[in-house]
Amino acid sequence: xxxxxxxxxxxxxxxxxxxxxxxxxxxxxxxxxxxxxxxxxxxxxxxxxxxxxxxxxxxxxxxxxxxxxxxxxxxxxxxxxxxxxxxxxxxxxxxxxxxxxxxxxxxxxxxxxxxxxxxxxxxxxxxxxxxxxxxxxxxxxxxxxxxxxxxxxxxxxxxxxxxxxxxxxxxxxxxxxxxxxxxxxxxxxxxxxxxxxxxxxxxxxxxxxxxxxxxxxxxxxxxxxxxxxxxxxxxxxxxxxxxxxxxxxxxxxxxxxxxxxxxxxxxxxxxxxxxxxxxxxxxxxxxxxxxxxxxxxxxxxxxxxxxxxxxxxxxxxxxxxxxxxxxxxxxxxxxxxxxxxxxxxxxxxxxxxxxxxxxxxxxxxxxxxxxxxxxxxxxxxxxxxxxxxxxxxxxxxxxxxxxxxxxxxxxxxxxxxxxxxxxxxxxxxxxxxxxxxxxxxxxxxxxxxxxxxxxxxxxxxxxxxxxxxxxxxxxxxxxxxxxxxxxxxxxxxxxxxxxxxxxxxxxxxxxxxxxxxxxxxxxxxxxxxxxxxxxxxxxxxxxxxxxxxxxxxxxxxxxxxxxxxxxxxxxxxxxxxxxxxxxxxxxxxxxxxxxxxxxxxxxxxxxxxxxxxxxxxxxxxxxxxxxxxxxxxxxxxxxxxxxxxxxxxxxxxxxxxxxxx
Ligand code: ADP
Ligand code: ADP
Ligand code: MG
Numbered sequence: 001x002x003x004x005x006x007x008x009x010x011x012x013x014x015x016x017x018x019x020x021x022x023x024x025x026x027x028x029x030x031x032x033x034x035x036x037x038x039x040x041x042x043x044x045x046x047x048x049x050x051x052x053x054x055x056x057x058x059x060x061x062x063x064x065x066x067x068x069x070x071x072x073x074x075x076x077x078x079x080x081x082x083x084x085x086x087x088x089x090x091x092x093x094x095x096x097x098x099x100x101x102x103x104x105x106x107x108x109x110x111x112x113x114x115x116x117x118x119x120x121x122x123x124x125x126x127x128x129x130x131x132x133x134x135x136x137x138x139x140x141x142x143x144x145x146x147x148x149x150x151x152x153x154x155x156x157x158x159x160x161x162x163x164x165x166x167x168x169x170x171x172x173x174x175x176x177x178x179x180x181x182x183x184x185x186x187x188x189x190x191x192x193x194x195x196x197x198x199x200x201x202x203x204x205x206x207x208x209x210x211x212x213x214x215x216x217x218x219x220x221x222x223x224x225x226x227x228x229x230x231x232x233x234x235x236x237x238x239x240x241x242x243x244x245x246x247x248x249x250x251x252x253x254x255x256x257x258x259x260x261x262x263x264x265x266x267x268x269x270x271x272x273x274x275x276x277x278x279x280x281x282x283x284x285x286x287x288x289x290x291x292x293x294x295x296x297x298x299x300x301x302x303x304x305x306x307x308x309x310x311x312x313x314x315x316x317x318x319x320x321x322x323x324x325x326x327x328x329x330x331x332x333x334x335x336x337x338x339x340x341x342x343x344x345x346x347x348x349x350x351x352x353x354x355x356x357x358x359x360x361x362x363x364x365x366x367x368x369x370x371x372x373x374x375x376x377x378x379x380x381x382x383x384x385x386x387x388x389x390x391x392x393x394x395x396x397x398x399x400x401x402x403x404x405x406x407x408x409x410x411x412x413x414x415x416x417x418x419x420x421x422x423x424x425x426x427x428x429x430x431x432x433x434x435x436x437x438x439x440x441x442x443x444x445x446x447x448x449x450x451x452x453x454x455x456x457x458x459x460x461x462x463x464x465x466x467x468x469x470x471x472x473x474x475x476x477x478x479x480x481x482x483x484x485x486x487x488x489x490x491x492x493x494x495x496x497x498x499x500x501x502x503x504x505x506x507x508x509x510x511x512x513x514x515x516x517x518x519x520x521x522x523x524x525x526x527x528x529x530x531x532x533x534x535x536x537x538x539x540x541x542x543x544x545x546x547x548x549x550x551x552x553x554x555x556x557x558x559x560x561x562x563x564x565x566x567x568x569x570x571x572x573x574x575x576x577x578x579x580x581x582x583x584x585x586x587x588x589x590x591x592x593x594x595x596x597x598x599x600x601x602x603x604x605x606x607x608x609x610x611x612x613x614x615x616x617x618x619x620x621x622x623x624x625x626x627x628x629x630x631x632x633x634x635x636x637x638x639x640x641x642x643x644x645x646x647x648x649x650x651x652x653x654x655x656x657x658x659x660x661x
Pocket of ligand 2 (some may be wrong): 201202203204238275277
């Protein structure tokens with residue numbers, strides 16, 4: 001049996017693997033980058049090794065340093081988690097060469113299945129239906145455009161090495177092909193070090209249904225049934241469930257059977273997922289096509305664990321140690337229904353822009369059937385270097401409705417303050433009528449953004465008033481960094497009677513104000529239903545409306561209501577960096593901390609309003625900066641390759657007279 005595992009990963013998956021390793025009596029070794037010195041996985045491991053600077057390329061993707069750490073720690077196996085080196089055949093080989101067991105399939109199976117083009121060719125030969133298109137070696141742009149035209153619009157350009165929805169572009173018309181190809185290639189090269197792509201017919205309004213498989217090194221292979229991962233945004237999974245709603249027994253049998261065949265075709269040992277795209281939304285037609293196989297543990301594996309009662313990481317360890325599959329196919333059964341929501345540090349009201357910063361509050365709900373796999377703890381920093389996923393909330397119930405109710409309830413009770421989070425969005429998704437009715441496809445989120453609250457929304461007046469009253473209370477108590485104390489400050493403090501002030505505020509970065517009354521040294525803000533005082537409740541504050549929780553930060557107060565965050569601070573107080581709306585001016589600014597990967601203009605160039613002028617990459621996603629107005633490029637303030645701060649001016653534009661908007 002294996003005795004000591006090095007986990008070549010970070011975040012929630014590192015923590016999750018450590019949990020099972022320890023339960024099985026294995027010593028767990030973590031590795032960490034500069035940005036993760038204080039991360040939970042480092043605290044939870046039996047020992048931890050520093051492997052380099054924050055960017056993944058210099059740490060979590062450095063096979064040499066990871067293997068050095070494994071040998072120094074006396075590990076006998078390496079678990080790669082998902083992402084990073086998990087589907088890297090050279091890494092699996094390097095582990096073996098160093099005398100370490102790689103927890104995953106053989107390098108040959110990774111090679112056969114790890115790249116989308118090869119996997120499709122293999123599956124087609126094995127008689128499994130694959131999505132039509134071009135998956136050959138020729139990469140010339142004109143050649144690919146011709147194959148796309150043959151396939152018929154719309155098509156999907158996909159990175160051969162892709163994962164996590166990266167390096168993928170839908171193209172609706174020939175004119176958009178060249179630009180989409182270039183950007184898909186650039187993203188793929190940055191994320192996977194491989195810019196090759198394939199072309200697929202875009203299946204309209206499909207469902208994403210995948211099958212969990214396991215093989216052992218004795219020729220055994222089973223499936224652990226399917227998961228439905230159709231709730232996606234930009235081809236990235238947001239919520240996943242098991243089993244798939246509306247799937248007939250015949251279709252389940254065919255799909256799971258095809259998946260086991262796929263595993264057998266490559267002598268697969270370990271955990272893998274065979275992904276299919278299925279025709280039809282609410283009514284599945286029974287038609288499905290192979291998309292890809294992920295030769296690793298999947299982010300959404302907990303829903304399978306919930307319905308089968310199997311610990312997939314335990315199976316991975318046992319199979320890697322040479323054991324036979326622990327159960328026969330007929331002994332693997334599904335009980336109830338499970339749903340998982342991915343909690344991301346991102347702002348659904350602002351185009352899902354990833355959000356960084358300190359987690360001033362992070363409290364996870366507990367409840368019957370609820371499991372939380374977290375990668376961060378309260379007080380931790382969400383940095384721009386990795387995926388913005390903070391945690392996964394998983395709910396299990398006897399029925400789909402019960403599971404979704406439990407998940408919605410858990411999300412409603414969750415507190416996450418600091419970076420903007422998608423909590424409220426996920427809760428709305430759990431409760432969305434059509435989704436509840438089983439009437440959905442991969443376009444569901446994109447088609448219901450408004451109903452799901454993923455659009456700019458009005459200011460939460462109640463939250464503003466609670467924030468205002470907490471701020472004046474904090475000021476009167478001499479908050480850290482604030483000027484003065486109650487005796488020297490003009491905050492209307494007095495011993496008796498009421499006195500009114502109008503407090504100038506900055507709410508979500510914009511100027512606002514709140515009427516505040518002082519009654520016997522106690523502040524009350526607002527009027528009507530928003531009128532509230534504030535009381536401390538543990539480390540937080542509460543007001544008249546029990547749905548609101550206020551959280552103190554160095555630079556102000558964050559008020560949460562059902563996962564939606566309102567930031568409030570008193571105007572004119574010098575403390576912290578603040579988040580004042582800056583004068584946008586005629587400049588293209590970086591929407592977040594990241595790396596300037598590409599400058600698309602040079603000084604003196606004429607630009608039209610909305611033209612792409614630069615590309616910033618952060619959290620493995622590309623963000624295009626556009627010209628806010630028509631004009632001429634007056635200056636460029638950062639070089640390609642440079643790290644840029646959130647809000648930093650990258651390109652200054654001298655507006656054409658007549659278009660100053
Ligand atoms: P799952 O299908 O398990 O949900 P995803 O395809 O969403 O997995 O990818 C899981 C994570 O791993 C994502 O954060 C994604 O960005 C990352 N990832 C996937 N493939 C790779 C790869 N080849 N290299 C680096 N990161 C990857
Ligand atoms: P990744 O490696 O990034 O997970 P996949 O090939 O699994 O890439 O595709 C990711 C998602 O993109 C799928 O879950 C599906 O929603 C969508 N998608 C992929 N291929 C197609 C297609 N041919 N037609 C329509 N949607 C597709
Ligand atoms: Mg996929």
